[in-house]
Amino acid sequence: xxxxxxxxxxxxxxxxxQRVRATARLMSLVENYxxxxxxxxxxxxxxxxxxxxxxxxxxxxxxxxxxADRLIRAFRTRNPHNSIGVIAVDxxxxxxxxxxxxxxLRMMRHASDPNVFIRSAATxxxxxxxxxxxxxxxxxxxxxxxxxxxxxxxxxxxxxxEIVDVAxxxxxxxxxxxxxxxxxxKCGLMEVGDIxxxxxxxxxxxxxxxxxxxxxxxxNANGQGRRGADSCLVSALHGRGVEELVDLLEKRxxxxxxxxxxxxxxxxxxDVKEAVLEEARQRLSRRLGTGPLATKDFTRILRGEIxxxxxxxxxxxxxxxxxxxxxxxxxx
Amino acid sequence: xDTRVSETKEAKRIPQRVLIGKVGLDGHxxxxxxxxxILRDGGYEVIYTGIRRTPKQIVETAIQEDVAxxxxxxxxxxxxxxxxxxxxxLKERDASDIVVIAGGSIPSADIPDLKAMGIAEVFRxxxxxxxxxxxxxxxxxxxxxxx
Ligand SMILES: Nc1nc2c(ncn2[C@@H]2O[C@H](COP(=O)(O)OP(=O)(O)O)[C@@H](O)[C@H]2O)c(=O)[nH]1
Ligand SMILES: [Mg+2]
Numbered sequence: 001x002x003x004x005x006x007x008x009x010x011x012x013x014x015x016x017x018q019r020v021r022a023t024a025r026l027m028s029l030v031e032n033y034x035x036x037x038x039x040x041x042x043x044x045x046x047x048x049x050x051x052x053x054x055x056x057x058x059x060x061x062x063x064x065x066x067x068a069d070r071l072i073r074a075f076r077t078r079n080p081h082n083s084i085g086v087i088a089v090d091x092x093x094x095x096x097x098x099x100x101x102x103x104x105l106r107m108m109r110h111a112s113d114p115n116v117f118i119r120s121a122a123t124x125x126x127x128x129x130x131x132x133x134x135x136x137x138x139x140x141x142x143x144x145x146x147x148x149x150x151x152x153x154x155x156x157x158x159x160x161x162e163i164v165d166v167a168x169x170x171x172x173x174x175x176x177x178x179x180x181x182x183x184x185x186k187c188g189l190m191e192v193g194d195i196x197x198x199x200x201x202x203x204x205x206x207x208x209x210x211x212x213x214x215x216x217x218x219x220n221a222n223g224q225g226r227r228g229a230d231s232c233l234v235s236a237l238h239g240r241g242v243e244e245l246v247d248l249l250e251k252r253x254x255x256x257x258x259x260x261x262x263x264x265x266x267x268x269x270x271d272v273k274e275a276v277l278e279e280a281r282q283r284l285s286r287r288l289g290t291g292p293l294a295t296k297d298f299t300r301i302l303r304g305e306i307x308x309x310x311x312x313x314x315x316x317x318x319x320x321x322x323x324x325x326x327x328x329x330x331x332x
Numbered sequence: 333x334d335t336r337v338s339e340t341k342e343a344k345r346i347p348q349r350v351l352i353g354k355v356g357l358d359g360h361x362x363x364x365x366x367x368x369x370i371l372r373d374g375g376y377e378v379i380y381t382g383i384r385r386t387p388k389q390i391v392e393t394a395i396q397e398d399v400a401x402x403x404x405x406x407x408x409x410x411x412x413x414x415x416x417x418x419x420x421x422l423k424e425r426d427a428s429d430i431v432v433i434a435g436g437s438i439p440s441a442d443i444p445d446l447k448a449m450g451i452a453e454v455f456r457x458x459x460x461x462x463x464x465x466x467x468x469x470x471x472x473x474x475x476x477x478x479x
Contacts, residue, residue, distance in 0.1 A: 021427060024398040032346045097347050098372040104393070105382045111389035117396055122347065122377045 005029060005039040012143050013047075020117070023144040027119055030136040037136050038275035041268065049142040049264060050085070050149045052253045055167030057155035057192070059184060062175035063199040064152050065106035067236040072110050074246045075148055082148065083115040085141030087134060089153040092122040099123075103152055117144060135166050135271065155189050166267075168260040169194040169252050171245070174213070176205030181212035190220065193229055195248055201235035287319055345375075348472050350401040351394045353381030355414045363436060363457070364405040370461040371403075371468065387417035395427055400472050406436045412445065419450050431471050435459070 008029070011022035030037060054071075056064050068086060075084050088103035099122035110116040119137065123130050134151065141149050151167055172193035174184040177200075185193075196217065198210040210233045221228050230248045234241030253260075300306050306314075352368040354361055361383045368378045379397045381390065394402050406414060415434055422428050434446060435455035443454045453467050 018426065020392075021395055021398075021425070024396050028349075028398045092347070092377070093372065096373050096375045097345065098375045099347070099377045100368060100372045100380060101377060102380045104397075105380055108381055108385060108389060108393070111381075111393050112386070118393075120377075120379050120397060124347065 055170040058173035065103040069107040070242045084148045085146035086118040087151045173197045175200040196231040349399045351399045354383040354405045358407045391421040401431045
């Protein structure tokens with residue numbers, strides 16, 4: 001099978017029998033060669049997009065994957081024709097680079113449903129890179145026809161919660177048995193949540209935790225006057241409260257669909273800007289390293305013969321004057 | 333200063349992705365988990381699918397996760413039929429480039445048949461972690477011509 005981005009994009013878009021494989025291959029390209037992510041922006045303006053991108057985060061073991069399984073089921077039952085994509089992120093071992101990706105284990109009953117695409121991803125060391133990758137994953141899943149995308153990440157610190165920046169709305173899950181609501185929502189979880197879920201409603205302490213959560217949310221709403229967060233008590237294992245959660249998600253989508261769409265469009269424009277700056281930076285960097293303006297020329301600045309902006313002017317002239325600016329097609 | 337350039341100059345090690353799971357009706361997954369952890373510690377990204385999976389679930393998962401290798405644990409009995417189904421489904425889905433390895437209590441007399449079927453390797457009970465890692469490494473390497 002081809003490894004060419006545009007070929008794969010066409011296969012995903014066309015929805016041929018190769019679609020699933022091509023989707024998976026594109027995601028691998030994103031993961032393995034993040035420097036190629038800008039290729040995914042070329043012509044992306046008319047890619048179909050997901051309607052709702054949900055981030056699902058919370059401490060390890062609180063039941064996110066089981067809840068994800070339930071959400072998939074609920075979305076598939078409500079809209080049998082709509083596809084759903086899931087991205088399940090787990091940390092890589094900082095020592096070996098390996099990872100045990102076990103989220104999917106909880107969602108295996110959907111494995112042979114052609115309308116469910118699940119992809120596990122390891123953090124591979126740096127969250128910043130992953131952030132870019134997840135954005136590309138979301139776009140690829142949209143292209144593959146997913147109306148809903150669900151991203152599961154472990155929320156244990158600021159870095160991890162950054163991943164949910166790419167989501168339209170964020171569900172924060174906590175569960176009894178690991179401290180009170182204030183403790184559980186430290187580390188930036190409080191700030192990122194749109195909907196707060198107390199899971200394991202069947203376990204001892206769940207009702208208390210939920211009461212604490214409501215109190216914390218009230219305090220927070222008074223303090224900041226931001227849009228009120230929703231909350232609910234669920235038992236993912238037994239499927240209780242999940243329909244209420246889906247109702248909350250659907251209501252948010254109905255209210256904000258347009259705003260989300262334009263926010264994602266803006267993000268895409270921002271990403272293009274970043275890609276352009278990066279390309280320019282690399283070209284300038286190459287020119288500085290090897291061209292007639294070798295490093296020793298920097299001393300001209302140190303000697304006061306030329307200013308920094310003047311030097312950059314010269315550099316840019318050299319760059320455009322010598323045909324380094326290649327003739328790329330399809331811009332616009 | 334220019335970390336990005338030096339990063340791309342270094343040969344960047346891309347972790348290999350593998351699927352480890354168990355097909356068939358039997359219960360425990362000690363063997364599969366053991367292999368999964370050895371591979372994780374050996375630098376692989378292991379998609380763990382758990383026990384009692386159908387060949388179809390395994391193949392669809394392997395395709396979505398774009399793994400290089402599927403490692404399946406089976407108890408003797410239906411192993412031949414189940415592995416044949418996995419191989420057939422991979423072919424049907426145009427994904428025969430994914431390497432399949434089997435393990436578990438498979439009678440050694442069956443190994444030639446399984447190899448003829450296209451199973452790349454069969455691990456017997458008691459196989460060492462080193463030999464597991466060596467086998468995976470050489471199969472992954474042999475699989476990667478281009479890219
Ligand atoms: N009692 C109970 N256990 C649950 C519930 N949801 C999940 N669990 C269990 O919690 C453990 C961790 O679940 P998992 O979804 O993997 O958590 P994650 O790490 O947040 O993804 C598993 O053993 C689940 O069976 C629930 O609603 N009630
Ligand atoms: Mg999980």
